[in-house]
Amino acid sequence: MSLQQSASEVEKIAQIIRSSFAKSNSTMLAQAYFDGNVIDDGENTALLEMLTKNGLIRPSEEDGTYMLAINLKRILDKLLLRHASYRKRTDIAKVMQHIDGDIKSYKRALLTGQHNEVAFYLSQVDEELYGIIYELEDSVSGLFAAITSKFGFVDSLESKIHENEKAIAYTEGLLNALADINLNDVYAWLDWDDVPAELSRKVTFFIDGYRRINRQLEGAVHRMRQLLMTLRKQNEQVARLKAMSKYLKDNPIWALDDYDEREHIPSIFNRVAPLPLSASVDISNQVQQEELTDIYNALRKESKSDADTVDLRSSGRIDDLQQKARELEADYVLSQCEALFKQVLSHKGDSFSALHYWQQDSQLTDILPQHLWLSILYNEYHKCAPAVRKVMAIDFPDALTTELPGSILISGNLRVSDIQLQRG
Helix, strand or coil, rough: CCCCHHHHHHHHHHHHHHHCCCCCCHHHHHHHHHCEEEEECCHHHHHHHHHHHCCEEEEEECEEEEEEEHHHHHHHHHHCCCCCCCCCCCCCCHHHHHHHHHHHHHHHHHHHCHHHHHHHHHHHHCCCCCCHHHHHHHHHHHHHHHCCCCCCCCCHHHHHHHHHHHHHHHCCCHHHHHHHCCHHHHHHHCCCCCCCHHHHHHHHHHHHHHHHHHHHHHHHHHHHHHHHHHHHHHHHHHHHHHHHHHHHHHHCCCCCCCCCHCCCCCCCCCCCCCCCCCCCCCCCCCCHHHHHHHHHHHHHCCCHHHHHCCCCCCCCCHHHHHHHHHHHHHHHHHHHHHHHHHHHHHCCEEEEEEHHHHHHHHHHHHHHHHHHHHHHHHHHHHCCCCHHHHEEEECCCCCCCCCCCCCCCCCCCCEECEEEEEEC
């Protein structure tokens, strides 16, 4: 992190401290929060002692260094939404027992006219009921923050999955703890004559919050289970990709010829006419003038009638005719690959030779040589759907391993003279 970013972060924390509770000494407290500690350099000793007495900082294990008080750090964490934890140490069953006892004491004090004790026990009930709802709502907000960020506080997929599983276990345990609360017992707190409205409001607030949090926790578990399934699929995909990458590095069996290094590239690969490159338009070139005029006229017209279509035979543009012929040849080769695959799939158990298929088609032999036909066929085979490749086995009969250079089918360590296809 750059110095400028650090200064802006410290100033942001200082502004929160000033606006919240400590208008003076905010910069030092902000630096202690940002750096983790503040050092006694001799000039700030008196200030550090004053802050320690006020309970804002505390001495650390190292001499001459001070850290923020735990309560202050928790407040700043919550204000900055950092390190939001959803795990709360709340023993709901024991708290409910305390509340039940306080309500009975409140009722007894109310009947005997002890007003001071009435106010005391009512405040106790209010604090405990509100405390349960506050802790649960804080836990739910932490859970949804973790789900929304996809447990972004850890980096690896394995750690995300582990954190997700722990969050699901915690949430299910919390739901089980909430299930131990019997609402009939809660309603019994109000089952007496002349219940004070102030107690009724507090108990009703607790019941509404309890039901709302139950629904939110059930939704959180559902979302975490969906996210866990997604993370596990991603982890499996990453593992498969790593295994595939390692396998391909360890087994370089198949590699197509590098035709770029050859002097003559087969014409079937040259399906597009070469593009003449120039820095600008040559206005003295009559061919370019005609092409630009055609483009200009085509842009001006919204539609082009059949009468305006250029006849390639009379226009003299032989390059277009040659390109069209190459495209037709390529389409024919691909159609023959599909036709061979159909024959294999329609004859279960029969073996078909790609070389024999090529030799029987005179048009195919005129278009491209044997090794190029086998290369294209192999490439089209791997474009088929996985279900098709699963039932259609491929084999290389009489394949030889070689390191000799030359015009062979595979530029690598495998010389292939034929491809056998068979439906299993």
